Amino acid sequence: MPLFFKINPSNGVPVYEQVTRQVMFAIASGVIKPGEMIPSVRELARELAINPNTVARAFRELQDKQVVHPIRGTGLTVSKGARQKCQTARTRLIRDRLRDVLEEARQSQLTDDELEKLINTEFQNSKKRNR
Amino acid sequence: MPLFFKINPSNGVPVYEQVTRQVMFAIASGVIKPGEMIPSVRELARELAINPNTVARAFRELQDKQVVHPIRGTGLTVSKGARQKCQTARTRLIRDRLRDVLEEARQSQLTDDELEKLINTEFQNSKKRNR
DNA sequence: ACTACTGTACTGTCACGATAGTACACAAAT
DNA sequence: ATTTGTGTACTATCGTGACAGTACAGTAGT
Numbered sequence A, B: 001m002p003l004f005f006k007i008n009p010s011n012g013v014p015v016y017e018q019v020t021r022q023v024m025f026a027i028a029s030g031v032i033k034p035g036e037m038i039p040s041v042r043e044l045a046r047e048l049a050i051n052p053n054t055v056a057r058a059f060r061e062l063q064d065k066q067v068v069h070p071i072r073g074t075g076l077t078v079s080k081g082a083r084q085k086c087q088t089a090r091t092r093l094i095r096d097r098l099r100d101v102l103e104e105a106r107q108s109q110l111t112d113d114e115l116e117k118l119i120n121t122e123f124q125n126s127k128k129r130n131r
Numbered sequence C: 001a002c003t004a005c006t007g008t009a010c011t012g013t014c015a016c017g018a019t020a021g022t023a024c025a026c027a028a029a030t
Numbered sequence D: 001a002t003t004t005g006t007g008t009a010c011t012a013t014c015g016t017g018a019c020a021g022t023a024c025a026g027t028a029g030t
Helices: A015-028 A041-048 A052-064 A082-107 A112-129 B015-028 B041-048 B052-064 B082-107 B112-129
Strands: A068-071 A075-078 B068-071 B075-078
Touching (some): A052 A075, A082 B015, A082 B082, A112 B082, A112 B112, B015 B052, B041 B052, B082 B112
Antiparallel strands (some): B068 B075
16 A cells, blocks of 8 residues: 655654644545554554654554544554544644744735735645646 | 844744744845844843843854854844845745645645635735734 | 943753664454 | 564653853943
C-alpha cells in the first residue's frame, strides 16, 4: 500500500502533529474509512523516515481525540464517528492557519490590493499543482 | 513612542524571528526610515514582555541581513538600502507562508470550491479587522 | 567625573521536540 | 510452540528556543 502523506521537517509544526493531521486528513477525505486500520507505528515510521516514538505519540493523540481505537495485538482502527469529526477538524485547522497568515499580512502593513493579488496568484498556482 | 508590534508566543515561529520580522515590516512600510534608530534592546524587551537576550538575537540577525548597523554606545540605525530590501523580504515571506497553507490545504484533499470559499470569507474578515 | 543609557558577550537553566534503544503483553500465522 | 507483528512504556541523549543573571566597552547628558 503506497503512502499518501508527506512530512515537512522544517515547518515549525512538530512532526508528531503533522502525522496526526495527515491521518485525520486521510480519514476526512475517505481514503481510510471507519472500521479500517491505519498503518502500523513501525511501518509508518519507516515510510516517513522518522522515529517510531514520534509516530507512537501521534497515535496516542489520535486516540485522545477518539478518532481511532486500539485492537490489542493487532493495530488501530478508525472509530465510527471519525469521518465527520475529521472533516470539521480539517476545515477548522485550515481556516486557523489561513487566519494566521492574513493576520501577519495585515500586521505587515501590506496593501489590501497587493495581498489580494498575492492570494489570487498563489491560489491559481496551487490549483495547477493539483492536476 | 508607542510600539506598533505584537508577539504571538504560541505561533510555532520563534519569538526572535518574529521580532526581526516586525522590525523589517516597520521599515518596509516606512514607519521607521533609513537613518533613524530602532528601539533599544531593553526597551523593546520590556515593551514586548520578552527576554532581552531574545531581542538581542533578533538584532544580531538584522545586522547579518544588513538591514541595520550599530553606532557604538548609542544604538542601531536603519541602513540605507534597507527599505527596498525589507519590502521584497516582506512579500516573499507572506507569499511563502501563503504557499504553505495552500500546500497543506491541497494535501488535505479539501475541495477547490471549499478552499476558495474559506479564503474569500477570511480575507473579507481580515479587511474588516483592518478598519 | 558621574550617571544612565547603548550593544554585546558570556554562563547557566529549563522545556520541548526528536532521536536511539530496549522491553513487555498480546494477537495472528506458520 | 515459535515467530512475527501489533501497541505501549520506559530511559537516555541531543539540539534549540527562551529564560535569568551578570559583565563590559562605549557614548551622551548632566
